[in-house]
Structures are given as C-alpha cells and as structure tokens.
Amino acid sequence: MPPRLRPTRKRKRRLSSDPVLDRLTRLHPKLIDLSLDRVEALLDRLGRPHERLPPVVHVAGTNGKGSVIAFLRAILETAGYRVHAYISPHLVRFNERIRVAGRLIDDDRLTALLEECEAVNAGAPVTFFEITTAAAMLAFARTPADVTLLETGLGGRLDATNLVPRPLLSVITPISMDHMQYLGDTLEQIAAEKAGIMKAGVPCLTAAQGRKVARVLERRAAALGTPLVKEGADWFVLGRGEGVLFCEGDRSLALPRPGLPGKHQVHNAGLAVACARRMAGFSIPEAAIAAGLGAVEWPARLQRLTKGSLPALLPEGWELWLDGGHNPGAGRVLAEHFRHWRDRPLHLVFGMLTTKDPIGYLKPLAPAVTRLRAVAIPGEANSLAAEQAAGAASSVAIAAAAAPSVEAAIRQLVEADARPGRILICGSLYLAGTVLRDNA
Template identity: 55%
Template sequence: MTTNSDAILARMMALHPKVIDLTLDRVWRLLETLDNPQKKLPPVIHVAGTNGKGSTQAMIRAGLEQSGAAVHAYTSPHLAHFHERIRLAGELITEDALTEVLDRCYHANGPDPITYFEITTVAGLLAFAETPADYTLLEVGLGGRLDATNVIDTPALTIITPIDLDHQAFLGDTLTAIAGEKAGIIKRGVPCVVGPQHDEAMDVIEAKAARLGAPLLAHCQHWHVSEERGRLVYQDERGLLDLPLPALPGPHQIMNAGAAIAALRALDKDETACEAAMTQAYWPARMEKLTKGALVDLAAPAELWLDGGHNPAAGRALAATLKQQPPRPTHLICGMLNTKDISGYLAPLAEVATSLTAVSIPNEANTIPAEETARIAATVGLDAKAAPDVAHAIRDITAVSPHARILICGSLYLAGAVMRENI
C-alpha cells in the first residue's frame, strides 16, 4: 500500500542531482531555510565507521533508555519501511508526523537539486528539533566529513567504529583515505570513542584528534573488552565491569559492545545502563534468527537467518559467527549490489557454507544478476547456483537438506525485501 510519505519520498527522488558531488552546501542551504534545526537538538552522539555503527548505536540506545532517558535515533538505510530511519523519543515516527515533516522539507527546498539522503536527513533533524528528548543518536550514512549528518557544531560525543574498505568510489581506495573521511566527524574538544582499528586508520584518527584537542577513548589504550567464561569483561580507568554477553550474536559484537560501554561511561551512565546495553539491544537483520512469518513457515523445519552485511569485513565477521553456531549444514541465499566487492565478501564464507544459492535483489536497479553472483561465488570455492527468488531458493535447499541452517545475506536491500515478504 502506498502511503502519503511514499508519495513525497518519490517526489524527492526527482530532485536528485545529475552528478553526486560530495558536499554539504545543499544541506546547509536547506537547514538555513528551515531556521537551522541542527542547532536545536538534544545532546548529540554521532557515530561513524565502516562496520558496527548500527549495532553500537542500538546498544547505546538500550543503555540510555534503561537510565530513563528519552532518545532520538537516526539510522540508514531502512529495511522494510522508511519510518525505521527516524525514532522520536524512543518511538518510530508515525506516518502522519513523517508526512508532515517531509512535506515541509520538500516545499522549503523548492526545485533546487538535493540528494534523497540529504533531504531526508534534514527531515529527521527537523523532527528531532521539534520533539523533546534527552539525547540524539546520529548514524553517519556515508563517510563522515561530507555526510549530511555532519552538521552538528558541538556534539556531546563522537564514536568511530572499525574502519575497513567500502564505498571506495566515494571515500578513496586506501584505509588512510577512508579513515580521513570517517575522522571528519571529530570536533574540537569533543571526546571521541574509537573502536578497534588498523594501524594506518588509527594514525589518521589520532592526528585529527590531536589537531582539534579532542580527547580519545580508544580500544586497547583507554578501554579493554573481552569474552571470558561466557561473560563480557570490560575495563577502563574507572574499573572493571562483569556483564552478560551482548544479545546481538557474533564475536564481532564484543568489540561493538566495548565501544557502546565506553560511550555510556563517557556520558556518566552506571553499570545498570551498561548491562541493559548488552541484554536489551535489538538490531534487525544482523545475524538475526527469524522465528515467524511466511518464509519461516516455508523453510521449516530448517532454521532461517538474515544478515545485511555486504563488505569483506562483514563477510569475515559473519564467517566467525557461523563457526560459533552449533554444527548444522549452512546454506547461503545471497544477493548483492554491483558496487560491492562480492568475492571479498564471499571468500571467508566459503570456509563455512555448504552451498550458495544466488538471487537478484527485487526491484533494485543496481543488483548483480543472480547468475553473475553464482559465477563469482564459484570462483572462491562455493558450490553455487542461481534461483529466481528467495522462496524458490528456500524450496531448493530444503528439498535436499530439510534441517539446514539457511542464511539470507549479502545486502541490506535484500534483507529489507525479505522482511517485507516474511509477513
């Protein structure tokens, strides 16, 4: 069903520049027209990085909300519905509120070129400015320095999760270049929590922080985190915390949890908030086991899992997560965009997967055709074939392996399509 907000979003797409030049000029212009809502936000926590942004933000939100705080949150992309991008004081924005704020931004912008992400980010900032809350969590969309979210003069805190190769066409093809873009969210005098980094990325972050006098709270320097005997152990200069493991599965979530705890401690939250960050965080389509819905029924008695990771680092994290799961044949259903390093993503998974069935991402112009995904998957050692869609792939897998673990993976856009289908 098409909603009023869908219609406005479609009109916004028509404003898209012919060429995307990464600049904040269009954003500043629209914000000025709307009386600068970015200056009227509750204290902002700004999160950048290649992987782990959303998971880290979800844990921070869970901890803040446990402490009694009302929290705005902005994330992208959405999975099933655009409303997921904007959470007002703990609740997803309503259809009426979304329609109203999008319409105001559309008319304030007029016919001037502006990207979809830029104008919808401004809409989120406008909604946040007009709704009381205690904190605003902003997740960077792409990069950091020239991202549409990077318009906050003095956030309360910035966070940089692990940096790896992704979006090279926009951010550069080296870790040093990409880190320079991500470090663009660091602000003068504002503390910055830093997750685990490659040395060359850390060098860039440290240099930028030093220039701006921004105190760093860096992994392995100012805080440490590890799994010990089925518990999460976190330590910093304030002392040691013995906490439950994160509710979000996968060994990579230990480090995301560490960054979230470091952020909560920097905001003077107590151990109870840190424990809630571990136990109460929910972040869909990140190694999520689906438990109900049409596709789950189709797969039964096989397990059905969903993950939206899409770059080589995500492939490595996913493979490590699968190695920790109870023994069971794992069959992948994979669809990816043509902007991604598909062989780099799939190579680690070849070690843990029994087969791969490739699909094209529905209604996505930039999808890699299923046959091409299958061809590339075979080159990294996967037993691969193509299927017309996810439902056909599930039927093919369960026909030969009825008790399999089926993991749908490769793209957040595919994950969103699956969530819409699995009603």
C-alpha cells in the same frame, strides 16, 4: 487430492509519505553527491534546527554503526532518558530512520515534515539523503528529548549529519573497504573521510582499528586537539563464559552477553558502554548498562527467523537466519562467527548490489559454506543478476547456482541435503529488508 493453492501475497499498503518521498528522489540527478553546501543552505532556510538539538552522539565507521546506536539507545532508555535516533538505510519502511523521543515517527508527521522541507527547498537541487536528514533535524529540534544519536549516511567529512557544530561525543566504529567510488581507493583515504566527524575538544571514541587506519585517526585527533579514546588502549571488552567483562583503567564491569549474537557484537556493545560512561551530564547506572545490553533489538544482524512464510518452508531441525552485512569486513566477521556453527551444514542465500565487492565478501566465508543459491534483489536496479552473484561465489570455490527467488533458493537448498542444515540469507541490507517485508 486437490492441487495445492499458492497463497496470495499481501499487497503492500501505500503510506501517505510515499508520494513525497518519491518526489524527493527527483530533486537531484545523483543519488549520492557528497557536499555540505546544499544541505547547509536548506537548514539555513529552515531556521538552523541542527543547532538546536539535544546533546548529540555522532557515529561514523564502516561496520557496526547501527548496532552501536542500538546498544546505546537501549542503555539510555533503560536509564530513563528520552532518545532521538537517526539511522540509515531503513529495512522495510522509511519511518525506521527517524525515532523521535523513543518512538518511530508516525506517517502523518513524517509527511508534514517532508512537505515542509520540500516547500522551503523550492525545487533547488538537493539529494534525497540531504533533504530527509533536514527533516529529521527539524523533528528532533521541535520535540524535547535528552539526547540525539546520529548515524552518518556515508563517510563523515561531507555527510549531511556532519553539520552539527559540537556533539557531545564522536564515535568511529571499525573501518574497512567500502564505498570506494565515493570515499577513496585506500584504507587511509576512507579513514580520513570517516575522521572528518572529529571536532576540536570533543572526545572521539574509536573501536579497535588496523594499523593504517589508527595512524590516520591519531594524526587527525592530534591536529584538532581531539581527545581520542581507543579500544585496546583506554578500554577493553572480553567475552567471558556467558557474560562480558568491560575494563577501563582500574575499573571493570561484569555484564551479560549482548542481546545480539556474534563476537563482533561484543565489541560493538563495548563501544556503546564506553560511550555511556563518558557522556558528561548523564547519570547511567551500571544496572541500566547491563539491562540495556540484554534488551537491545536490531533486525537483520544475525537475526534468526522463526515465524513467517519462509521458516515454514523448512523441515524439522533446520534453521533460517538473516544478516545485512555487505562488505569484506562484514564477511570476515561472519566467518569468525561460523566457527560456532559447525554442528550442521551451512548454506547461503546470497544477493548483493553491483556497487559492492562480492568476492571480497564471500572469500572468507567459503571454507564454512556447503552450498549457495544466488538471487537478484527484488526491485533494485543496481542488484547483481543471480547468475553474476553465483559466478562470484563459484570463483571462490563455493558450490553455487542461481535461483529465481529467495523462496525458490530455500526450497532448492533443502532438497539438496537430507541432513538438517542452517541457511543464512545474506549480502545486502536491501535484500534483508525485502525478506523481512515479504516474510511478515
């Protein structure tokens, strides 16, 4: 029998925007340096495009920001509206961050916008996120649309997106511990930074929060005169059989299950529905809300992988899933979902950045996990070494070992258990992006 040939990996095509994106990373010595002065000066020189956007829904929080935007975009587009959307980070291509009137920005246009911002900036210190946010604002100001969905990059108060003077709505998703080196060491400090997106007189819709966070949000709203619309007080959402019940005052909507799996996505969908019902000047039929919840697409959020080189490694009866959650709050959400995954052994392929809390993430998962293989995230200087990630798992009583790659990890997990199992690749959006790219 001839030896099995190793398949050649497709070379990643270099896009025309790559050289300018590379240059923009070198305009500031730090990747993150929270401030509004630099980006405000750049936007001034660009003609203040952030003041000429279609009505803005501005979303901050720790977990669920991207999912809420994905649900709301699906609802709005189903209702016939043209939607700009700005999210971060991307998974495979930078273009994923900027969606102009419903379409991902094409590479030629992205390159032209980035080069224009680079020329106007004239070498002044500015972070990568700040200058690329300015490029997105420029794209949105120049293209007609009905609404703009903006996701904060980090925090809120000093985030580059927070220069929009008066959004239509502000939205705050669940807040938990993350990015402590930038936002503070306590929930109250982190919540205060997120609450910085509130504006006087602009309704702010918030997911259900813990008591400490809720107090911070309520104090900030009262000080500004911001109407605060809270899950659990002003609206509710409940999973019910194969559907979802959204309740608000004396009205209720019977809706289909969201197209993204997990109980947490029921609440993210509910927050999007609450927003859709409060968008002044928009007419969004209940049928569009229902259809949008089912049509939503958002990769690397409990996404099942069924095609590609990685699922091909699995014997019959095995499943492969991918999730980009990367903080303790995300770990708790996954742990709750695992209650529905008791039909077969659960194994993890785990990688995480050094700036995150691996023990806080893994601890709630430990009771459900049979074994774990830890990997370093390819191409990420701030990745935990596979041995470090495995050590974190072992410290919370998960049977763990290091593996040289995701492919090797999957092979090891399959070989270690004769029973059909379920494998979840998790711990980092950067790892998820690498998996999606290499599995394509």
